[in-house]
Amino acid sequence: MSNPTSDFFFDAYNRDEIAYGLTPSASLAAFLDQFSRDGLDGGARALDLGAGAGRDTLAMARAGFHVTSVDISERGLQRIAERAKEFGVGDRVSTKVSDVRQFQxxxxxxxxxxxxxxxxxxxAEDAKAVWSSMVGSLGDRGVLFVEVHTTEDPGSPVAPGCDNDAPVSETADAVVNYFSPNQLASWAIEPESKLRILNYEERLEWDYTHGAEHMHGKAILLAVRSGYHPKWYGQPAAFPRQPPPHSHDNNSSRV
Ligand SMILES: C[S@@+](CC[C@H](N)C(=O)[O-])C[C@H]1O[C@@H](n2cnc3c(N)ncnc32)[C@H](O)[C@@H]1O
Structure with a gap:
């Protein structure tokens, strides 16, 4: 299959070893792990924007969501459809070739x-409009998961990333809008976003999911609609109740 010049990610998704692998980012996996313990409504709907070759889409579909995957890479979406079929979740995944700026x-x-x-x-001038559509499309019990590259990334044209000697991603040229410190968090706490932040982190991380090893600067956000206090988050899932003290002694005395 030849590489259409318009698809920057074609080669990455066309390889036998498909870029980004099958494991969602650790933060999304942690959310899915907690969320799935609470059971899932059979009609639950998820939207994966810039879905790539589908590591997040597939994890969501395998967790029971009906997922719409949007990307400008037709090759990436083909890989999603192939893998969804292979994992028996083809009926829960629909793909849409679209620019996220045009997707309704x-x-x-x-x-x-x-x-x-x-x-x-x-x-940057379009990202905020896409963000507004994303938060507007969440239901009353909606959950938002967003990751962006930050100016800490060694591919960033501005400091501190540009001063970092760590190796840069093979796909860094596709990143045109490195987020500044706190930028994503500040969007999330704007009143019109109507969100409550459950988790926000800015960090450096090594990436082994495609190409040569490289480093990323990331901001990672997990938020819910304000007013929503999901029982799957935090206590009791992350901090399970301990057995009462001396329960072992009590049990043994009953034997
Ligand atoms: C770094 S990859 C991440 C893929 C996937 N989300 C993952 O984490 O495995 C970025 C993806 O965004 C897609 N993309 C870039 N600009 C886009 C746009 N304007 N509209 C839709 N998708 C876009 C690319 O084709 C690529 O698949």
Whole structure:
């Protein structure tokens, strides 16, 4: 299959060893792990923007969501469809070739909206409009998961990333909008976003999911609609109740 010049990620998704692998980012996996313990409504809907070759889409579909995967890479979406079929979740995944800036996101519609490193692939002047559509498309119990590359990334044209000697990603040229410190968090706490932050982190991490080893600077956000206090988050899932003290002694005395 030949590489259309318009698809920057064609080679990465066309390889036998498909870029980004099958494991979602650790932060998304942690969310899915907690969320799935709470059971899932059979009709739960998720939107994966900039879905790539589908590591997040597939994890969501395998967790029971009906997922719409949007990307400008037709090859990436083909890989998603192939893998979804292979894993027996083809009926829960629909793919849509579209620029996220043009994709119409229905208001108040999705249970989960994901954007794993896509807001940084659109120019800064468009990213905020895409963000507004994303948060607007969340339902009352909606969950938002967003990752972006930050100016800490060694591929960043500005400090501190540009002063970092760590290796840069093979796909760094596709990142046109490195987020500044706190930028993603500040969007999330704007009143019009109507979100409550459950988890926010800015960090450096090594990436072994494609090409030669390289480092990334990331901001990672997990948020819910304000007013929503999901029982799957934190206590008791992350901090399970301990057995009462001396329960072992009590049990043994009953034997
Ligand atoms: C770094 S990859 C991440 C893929 C996937 N989210 C993951 O984490 O495995 C960025 C993806 O965003 C897509 N992308 C970039 N600009 C886009 C746009 N304007 N509209 C839709 N997708 C876009 C690329 O084709 C690519 O698949």
């Amino acid at each position: 996101m229905p208001a108040n519609h999705y249970d989960v909206v994901i954007g794993t490193t896509v807001l940084d692939h659109v120019p």
